Amino acid sequence: KNEVEQSPQNLTAQEGEFITINCSYSVGISALHWLQQHPGGGIVSLFMLSSGKKKHGRLIATINIQEKHSSLHITASHPRDSAVYICAVKGRSQGNLIFGKGTKLSVKP
């Protein structure tokens, strides 16, 4: 079993829909990251969370430390949101990140 599990693996949505991507992890962490990977491969860091909730534009990320679960929400989705969204955690005793396999999001106009 992977230490970081994401669901769904693939997601297709219509423009304007509210989107949720989930991430569960099995290790103790110091921080959780949500990343966005575009078709060319480059990765952009969206959020780093250790508790609670963060919002940036139409993106919202939440984390529940007790349940070892995080969600990434996209409100009013747009075709330009189409990308792979990756959840990654930093363990308490590690410097590197442990990555989920990613969720491929496709938003149709």
Place this chain on the structure above:
Amino acid sequence: SQTIHQWPATLVQPVGSPLSLECTVEGTSNPNLYWYRQAAGRGLQLLFYSVGIGQISSEVPQNLSASRPQDRQFILSSKKLLLSDSGFYLCAWSLVSGGYTFGSGTRLTVV
């Protein structure tokens, strides 16, 4: 500002040929540096990390190696590429605050 440069962006190499991917960072000193690989259909996997010049830790046994000849330079190498080395290679560095900055990646195809 803090930036990271990684090149080349794409690379097609024959089996048995050598490999050298380079990553440099700007705007910081003594960063923790990482090489990750993403094989088709899989998540990013840590290959090497470095906490200082000449200090390399390997996570996955393979025919790849890494070097850090300067504080802000991290190089991934192979003497002889295998087909299984194909994938997306990503350099990253981490901040004391816990944030990460990622390079733009190199898509390697071994033919």
